[in-house]
Each structure stands twice: as C-alpha cells, then as structure tokens.
Amino acid sequence: MQNPSIAVNMSASDHTPKQNIDFTPELRQWLRRELSLEELPALKPLGGDAGFRRYFRFAGDIRKDGRALMAVFAPPDVEKNEEFVAVSELLTTLGAKTPEIFAKDLEQGFFLLEDLGSQHLFDVLSRDNVSDLYGHASELIISIQQGSQVSVLPAYDEELLNREMSLFGEWFVPKLLGHEVSRDEQHMLDACFTLLADSALQQEYRLVHRDYHSRNIMLDDNGLALIDFQDAVWGPVTYDLVSLLRDCYVYWPEATVYQALEVHWQKMPTELKGEMNFPQFKKAFDWMGLQRHIKVLGIFARLALRDNKQAYLNDLPLVIRYTLEVAEHYEELAEFVSWFKQRLLPLCEQQDWYQDYRQAGEQGAHLSRESATLPFVGANDLLLKESS
Structure with missing residues (x-):
C-alpha cells in the first residue's frame, strides 16, 4: 500500500487548512526513530474530527507494552498540543482512562498514542x-x-x-x-x-x-x-x-x-x-x-x-x-x-x-x-x- 501524502494548512489568521505542506515524510522519520525501526509499516489514515488532527494506524502490528499504537499529527499552530498532554495527565490522576502518550514532539505536532480501537x-x-x-x-x-x-x-x-x-x-x-x-x-x-x-x-x-x-x-x-x-x-x-x-x-x-x-x-x-x-x-x-x-x-x-x-x-x-x-x-x-x-x-x-x-x-x-x-x-x- 502506498503511503499517504497529506497536506495540512497552518494559517494563524483564520485557522483553516492551506495546501502543499506535506508532513508525512517528517512524521514517518520521527516514528522510525521513536520505534527504533529501519522500515516503518504503511500508515493508514483514519477519519478526522472537528479539529485538524490527523490519525493513522499502522498497516503492521506495532505495539508497546502489549498495547497497539497509533500515530497522530496535530498541527501545532492550530491544535492545543500542550493542553492535550497536561489534561491527559490530570484526568489520569483523577482515575479516568485516556490514551497513553508513548512519545511526543510538541514542536512538530507528532504523537505516538495508545490505540483504543474503534468502539465509540x-x-x-x-x-x-x-x-x-x-x-x-x-x-x-x-x-x-x-x-x-x-x-x-x-x-x-x-x-x-x-x-x-x-x-x-x-x-x-x-x-x-x-x-x-x-x-x-x-x-x-x-x-x-x-x-x-x-x-x-x-x-x-x-x-x-x-x-x-x-x-x-x-x-x-x-x-x-x-x-x-x-x-x-x-x-x-x-x-x-x-x-x-x-x-x-x-x-x-x-x-x-x-x-x-x-x-x-x-x-x-x-x-x-x-x-x-x-x-x-x-x-x-x-x-x-x-x-x-x-x-x-x-x-x-x-x-x-x-x-x-x-x-x-x-x-x-x-x-x-x-x-x-x-x-x-x-x-x-x-x-x-x-x-x-x-x-x-x-x-x-x-x-x-x-x-x-x-x-x-x-x-x-x-x-x-x-x-x-x-x-x-x-x-x-x-x-x-x-x-x-
């Protein structure tokens, strides 16, 4: 399967997507480094939400501590990445379950999260x-x-x-x-x-x-x-x-x-x-x-x-x-x-x-x-x- 090349905009003026900013190669390079893999399985894009976050599952079975992983790109100019990390930690201390954050790069907006599956x-x-x-x-x-x-x-x-x-x-x-x-x-x-x-x-x-x-x-x-x-x-x-x-x-x-x-x-x-x-x-x-x-x-x-x-x-x-x-x-x-x-x-x-x-x-x-x-x-x- 060919890897997706997805363009996302970061426009501080209106928070709407621009064209031709391809983050996929940088995301894949970061994932290879974080997972210590020479070859990274294909990334399969999932449906988005009301924001500009983009979610990806791995074509192969990628796990850490027995749990499935997923990759996320959250454009740092339009998404609250620091808040996501802080609130995740806070909710966890209050006994609520959230996706565990295994790795993050707030500057680029890259996350490696626990994959909770598809059961909303x-x-x-x-x-x-x-x-x-x-x-x-x-x-x-x-x-x-x-x-x-x-x-x-x-x-x-x-x-x-x-x-x-x-x-x-x-x-x-x-x-x-x-x-x-x-x-x-x-x-x-x-x-x-x-x-x-x-x-x-x-x-x-x-x-x-x-x-x-x-x-x-x-x-x-x-x-x-x-x-x-x-x-x-x-x-x-x-x-x-x-x-x-x-x-x-x-x-x-x-x-x-x-x-x-x-x-x-x-x-x-x-x-x-x-x-x-x-x-x-x-x-x-x-x-x-x-x-x-x-x-x-x-x-x-x-x-x-x-x-x-x-x-x-x-x-x-x-x-x-x-x-x-x-x-x-x-x-x-x-x-x-x-x-x-x-x-x-x-x-x-x-x-x-x-x-x-x-x-x-x-x-x-x-x-x-x-x-x-x-x-x-x-x-x-x-x-x-x-x-x-």
Whole structure:
C-alpha cells in the first residue's frame, strides 16, 4: 500500500487548512526513530474530527507494552498540543482512562498514542448495554468532579461563555441563514446570553471535559475511556452532564433526560450541589444546555462554511430541537423563542440540510422506543441519530 501524502494548512489568521505542506515524510522519520525501526509499516489514515488532527494506524502490528499504537499529527499552530498532554495527565490522576502518550514532539505536532480501537459509545449502544454505559458515564463525571478540587485549567468565565454564544450570531444566523441581525435583535440576544452566562457562573466549578458526548467516550477492555479533552476548562458542574444527556448526536426525549438528571442528582455529593436544590439544579442544567447548543449552532455552521465539513449541517436540526424545546419552558426566554421561530425557522426550512426539528433525531435511529430498555433512567425511549 502506498503511503499517504497529506497536506495540512497552518494559517494563524483564520485557522483553516492551506495546501502543499506535506508532513508525512517528517512524521514517518520521527516514528522510525521513536520505534527504533529501519522500515516503518504503511500508515493508514483514519477519519478526522472537528479539529485538524490527523490519525493513522499502522498497516503492521506495532505495539508497546502489549498495547497497539497509533500515530497522530496535530498541527501545532492550530491544535492545543500542550493542553492535550497536561489534561491527559490530570484526568489520569483523577482515575479516568485516556490514551497513553508513548512519545511526543510538541514542536512538530507528532504523537505516538495508545490505540483504543474503534468502539465509540455512539457505535456500540444497544438495548442490552445502554443502561450500564450511560450509568457509568454519569458516574465518571461525578468521580472526576470530586477529585478536581483545585483549578489548574483555564476558567470558563463570563468572557468565554459569551464568546462561544457569539458564534451563533456570527456564523449560524448571517452566514448560514443569510439573516442580518438588527440592533434590537442583538439587544434581545445579549439579554438572553447574559441570563445563560449568569446561571452558569453561579454553579459550583470543577473540571469540565467540554465535549463529553457519545463520540468522545470510547470502550476498551477496562471500561470507558475519554478522548478529545484538550479543551478542558474549570467550569460549571452541569456542563458535561448536559453534553451527555442532550448529546448533539443522540436524542433523549425530555422525560428521559429529566429522569436521568434526577438519578445523577441523587448520586452527587453535597459539595458539588452547592447552594442549589433540585429544581434550581434542573434549571441550571437546562440553561447550561442552551448555552452549549446556541454555541454549537454557530460551531457547526462554521465547520461547514469555513472548514468544508458539510456533514455537521445534518446535525443542526437536533440541536435546534433541543434549543427550542428547552427554551420554551422559561418565560424569561419567550422573546428568543418567538424570534427564532418567526425569523430563523423559515430560513432554516429553505436549507437542504433541514428537516422538521420536532422529529429530529428520530429518523434512522438504531435504538427504538420499543427496543431500548433504560432501567438507569426508568424509561424506554432512547433514540440515536444516524451517524452523519
């Protein structure tokens, strides 16, 4: 098999790929040196993620300490390589499994990692294992939060919370839908975003993975393992839980989400609850999810328009569904809901990617309402979106 020659861009101005920077020979030379091999097996590229990292498996069986290895190129100008190493070490000390780093060159962006295989949580869920897997994933959040008593991470502060939500008004509304936000509309959005940010800031703060969902949780022989954690921050205790239960790729009906939320609450120690009772925790959870999903609408639009990752557009209807279904519960957000439905939904309906958001996540599901059993949450209606 001929070795791939892959070109990646490092553009500090817009963080988008350039052409004709071939890193493969340097990566192969580095791997030969690290593995003490005269001849290196072919590198087989794997599918990427939302970032610019590139993953490779070896055509031959390359192992260290009995574990399979994989190579990674993470362009140092656009990827958080130092953070990846630091957070990996931190999560390991907190008892979470991450891919072991066997070798690294941060300057070039080269890594030799433990290969955890191809079993993402999203891929293996079935009616027989969904209760155990989501129960373990929920408990792992609590375990990490209990251990992370002192912050060594960037703060999920007001500036960052608002900067993330601003992606909605920068990418999703004007660039994807073609609607220019008026001054009055911007005032309304600012007021909405302030409410959501204030709610987040009032919670207890602990380590936040920041992308704790079914495609970043993997299964290996020893249980759950975490990947894509380099963006971790010191943030609100509800963030990773809402990322899991209102996953942009997995549909949980509302009743199921709230049942799972109550189970999680009952397992939480007092120090993680802070001053909140359960109704307050439920509202904080809902509003944290809104902050995340408003941000994601902007991020998915940017991935499609700037980075040519069109598949993310197919996930927008489910994100819209979660956004509107949750916001409709709160009088404080009524103006936002009305504006979204009257101004934005008609523009969404003109897009090729759009499907009725009220059914989003239900078509192509490989766990049905009839087949899934969820004793973890006391319901039987988990649905998964078809992988895009």
